[in-house]
Amino acid sequence: MEYSLSKSEKKRRAKNLEELATELVDLSPQEIKKLPCEDFLKNEILTARDLKAGARKRQIKYLTKNLREMDPGPLFDFLTEKKGSHLQQRKEFHELENLRDNIINDAIAASRDAMAVQEELDRQWHSPALESAAELFPDLDLDAIRVSAWRYTRSRKAALSKEIFRLLKAAAERQRWQTQ
Numbered sequence: 001m002e003y004s005l006s007k008s009e010k011k012r013r014a015k016n017l018e019e020l021a022t023e024l025v026d027l028s029p030q031e032i033k034k035l036p037c038e039d040f041l042k043n044e045i046l047t048a049r050d051l052k053a054g055a056r057k058r059q060i061k062y063l064t065k066n067l068r069e070m071d072p073g074p075l076f077d078f079l080t081e082k083k084g085s086h087l088q089q090r091k092e093f094h095e096l097e098n099l100r101d102n103i104i105n106d107a108i109a110a111s112r113d114a115m116a117v118q119e120e121l122d123r124q125w126h127s128p129a130l131e132s133a134a135e136l137f138p139d140l141d142l143d144a145i146r147v148s149a150w151r152y153t154r155s156r157k158a159a160l161s162k163e164i165f166r167l168l169k170a171a172a173e174r175q176r177w178q179t180q
Contacts, residue, residue, distance in 0.1 A: 021063035036074040100165045102129035107149035137171035
């Protein structure tokens, strides 16, 4: 099942890329030369440094457009390493939120399918999003997430959605500590 991004998620990602472009423009020329990107983008960043007010904003919007067409991951990593940027953390937070939402959507779809054939939702319902989460985080407590998502389909309580997010975030943090 392919997931389309919500309008809100698209806006968050665009805002995140715009903040990335702003931080890149604020780097020193020496740091810009070390960026892991094409020379074209480095030159555009250097150009934006010299501009004022509205022209600078337009150039940052142009940089944001170019960032959408490439993988900004290495640039986020570069800023995190150089400046301790919070952009990477915010990006990871939104990715976990999106993963949680996809798991919940899978559970709701499975529940709807079960109701269509007048059955109860099986606690081992199929979820492509949950399989993706298991690949990302091998030590993830899949049973706890499945149960919380199953319970969410029945009650729609926000606390259960928050519980799924908490479990995903804990698994992400464990994995980060293991790789360091």
